[in-house]
Amino acid sequence: MKLPGQDAIARQADEHLTTYKVKLPRRVVTHPLRQVLTRLAMALLVLLTAMFVVYLDRDGYRDGNAEDGEVSLLAIAYYVTVSLSTTGYGDIVPVSDSARLVNILVITPLRVVFLIILVGTTLEVLTERTREEFRLKRWRSQLRDHTVVVGFGTKGRSAVQTLLATGLSKDKIVVVDPNAKVVDAATAEGFAGVVGDATRSDVLLRAETQKARQIVIATQRDDTAVLVALTARQMNRPANIVAAVREEENAPLLRQSGADAVITSASAAGRLLGLSVLSPRAGNVLEDLIQHGSGLDLIERPVIKAEAGKSVRETEDLVVSVVRGHRLLGYDDPLASPLQLTDRLITIVRVTPTPPVAPIRPPKNL
Structure with a gap:
């Protein structure tokens, strides 16, 4: 879906496009x-x-x-x-x-x-x-249905690692960050990067945001996240936009700006701290669910034919919620059972531990 004036903005961005603004992963070259x-x-x-x-x-x-x-x-x-x-x-x-x-x-x-x-x-x-x-x-002409990650700090990197663990390839991820060193670090890891302020439409156009399937907003400031969400939603109506905010009071504003899901980092960390005080083991389980790649994990999968018509409790996996159309039904909701073939299940599964990977340290002065 194109908005009025979007083609003109795209043409203007093409005219001012320079290779130092968009950085592609470099091939290994000899000294x-x-x-x-x-x-x-x-x-x-x-x-x-x-x-x-x-x-x-x-x-x-x-x-x-x-x-x-x-x-x-x-x-x-x-x-x-x-x-x-x-x-x-x-x-x-x-x-x-x-x-x-x-x-x-x-x-x-x-x-x-x-x-x-x-x-x-x-x-x-x-x-x-x-x-x-x-x-x-050639990259811009072939890029579509990709994921744009705005902000490549701690939150952005964790989001990218989770996306990679679920099977998304690196060539389907574009990183946008105002810090050139951060973008250089991203391209060194195999991602395409755009240097610039993501609140500007021309910067998001360089990341081909208008053709993206999903947008992850992991900026350092809540007001920046709101502006990015507004700009991205105006540019791409169908995209799934997920954003992170520091303060819970800013979450409604971010949803009004166009974000489909808002993660409050401060309150999530506070709840984990409080739960760990009351029940350390419950805190460990919750932390295990948050960390991807070992122990327990939350996944979303379709209902298979053998499960259609059965109750939620009759499935082999531990079902937390049932996604039916645009509704999210809890496991104890009477409407969740029997399962329909068009439903999707959010389940808790045990995953095989992956080999440890050296932590990625962001550049200084972030």
Whole structure:
């Protein structure tokens, strides 16, 4: 669904689009010094190959500077170097048919290869910007139904890790953050990143928010989250927007701004603290549910054919709620049973522990 003026905004963003604002994951490249040394070694190999070919047919060449006209090994090295780097000076020339044929079939192609190797580094530098712009245009044209994560701090990183654990690929996640170092850290991990203020529509357009399926807002300030939600909802009506706020009193305002779900980080942490005081083990269970990848986990899955028509308590999994249309029914709600094939179940399951991963430390000055 497009809003009035959205195409004009998109065109304006395209006109001002620059590669330093949108950063794609970079391929693993060789160190520049190693690239230069590799090119020099290849050039030397081409020279030695040409010298070997000329040496085998040295009787077919004449040296105009030598009294007997014979070509020495030094003259061969000189002739090959001059022939590969220029068109030659004519002081050493092929006179036999075999030598001339070797020049046509071997020396000339080697000259082209030699020149390509010498200017390869310069061409690579000159074409780097063009390649990056091409990659960016191709990325933007192929990107759709992705997830935009606004804010790559502690909350944003945890949300991304959870999304990855549920099977979402890295190329379907775009990180938006005003800190260039944070975006660099995201691209180093394989995500596409956009540097800029997400409250601005042009920044969200660079992240292709208008084509996103879901938007995660994990900013450091509640007022920023409200503005981002307003801008994102105006840009993309069908998207599922999930936001985090620090203060519970700001949650209704964020819902009014367009967020489908609002997580209050301060009250959630406070409830976990209070529950841990009253019942440490209950606090451990709740913390286990929050942490993804080990112990107990909350998942949403469809009802299978074998479960259709049965009661909630007759399923193998521990059902917490039943999603029926736009309604969320508790496990003890009389309307939850019998289960329908179109229902979705929110269940508690036990997951296999995953190998420990080194913690990701955000850059300083966040």
